[in-house]
Amino acid sequence: MANTLLGERGILGVFVMLPMQVSAEDFPTFITGLRALKNFGGAVVSMPHKIATANLIDELTPEARLVGAVNVIRRNGDGCLIGTMLDGEGFVSGLVAAGHCVKGARILLVGAGGAASAIAFALAKHGCASLCIQNRTLDRASALSERVRHAYPHLEVSTAIQATSHYDIAVNGTSLGMKADDDLPISKSFIGCCDLIADCVIAPEMTKLLQEAANQGKAIQTGVPMLAAQMALMLAFMGAE
Template identity: 75%
Template sequence: MQNPKNMLASITGNTKILGVIADPVSQARTPVMANTLLDERGLLGAFAMLPMQVSAEGFPAFIAGLRAMKNFGGAVVSMPHKIVTSSLVDELTPEARLVGAVNVVRRNQDGRLIGTILDGEGFVAGLVGAGYNVRGAHVLLVGAGGAASAIAFALAKHGCTSLCIKNRTPERASALLARVSHAYPQVKISAEVYSNDHYDVAINATSLGMKPSDELPIAKGLIWQCDLIAECVIAPEMTPLLLEASGQGKVVQTGVPMLAAQMNLMLAFMGAE
């Protein structure tokens, strides 16, 4: 670990800039986690990650500018930009094409931007690393955006038995379920929750919980029907949903393991190896 003076001296005109792009971005833990990993590997200075707050209105112009920034190495893309990024980059990995969203972008030397999605693999790795099973599980997933889509496909890929998707816009949930069913026909899918249903894992893959005034993404009564409640929201670490679930005696998992599991994959994709 470098001392602060050496850390500052390591940032030079040759440093490759990495970013985390979101709006808001103040809650992001990614820069600290990434720069700590880079420092531990002796790569801080060759690369450095910075927060980049970009509005939805300014996002297309910002992405265009990244092509011209020769010392830009890549960026982690967070809410609300994951889905639109898939239409703005020059090339998508097979995973990103399947999901229809991007959460990591790499800039090639020729200025072309390549996008992939690692939310799903990161989430599953976080669950498995904590000792929970995905194979054979009955899962409730709340959300149908970029992160939720990636998680849905990853859960199906890793062998969940059934997947129920709930979203404030039912049509988006149905569309996502249809895509998952087409790719993984062996998974039992549903958009309806019934009073006698039981779920091994329930996941909040929406942004609800970032603000104290947010409603619970999973109703109190429905929490009772689930064994494990897992979050994708990073800050606050203990969201109102997790606090409610803990109060009901449920096992909870914060969003941090998902992000931690992704960091190595993200840095590798952006060339910081």
């Protein structure tokens, strides 16, 4: 997607995006190496490195500082690495472009990692009526809820699902769905309590969660619009204009 945009702008070759697979164990060393790579302009950071990146680079934008995670970095000429977070705005932009409304919506968010955190703050910023955050580790869900509540004190934020709960939008902000044998992040029975099921997983585009939701006649949103909405912003941040 990035290289297609660079080609359309006539600057593919001046800039090119390459995939780099790095283990969590080697990630700090990898970041150190990027400082020394003089023809490195920037990088898009994916799971599971978004939170770690925020603690390894030199400077964070206000958005990244609020979320505590980074999904794109750039290298200045002096080797300084600066990071921002665009997952949240990208997710909301993708929803709006598809004709869905965040303002006034009751939303369930599954996950409390870097992407989920960014989405939580963006949903609050864009005026959702309530936000329920679920995570396999309750402490992380509670911590994210407190941070969102502190930034948006008038928003109804919780970590508890009631028996009568109904949500306009349910969001998978976890990596569940990337592997064929992953559990569903939202149970089959609870999908029926949600009008729209949105996933942040990009590959496969049609996850088991979305397929199940479609089978139940629910509206769905894949993870691709979130990335597409961000890509031009990411390239601009990295200096590829």
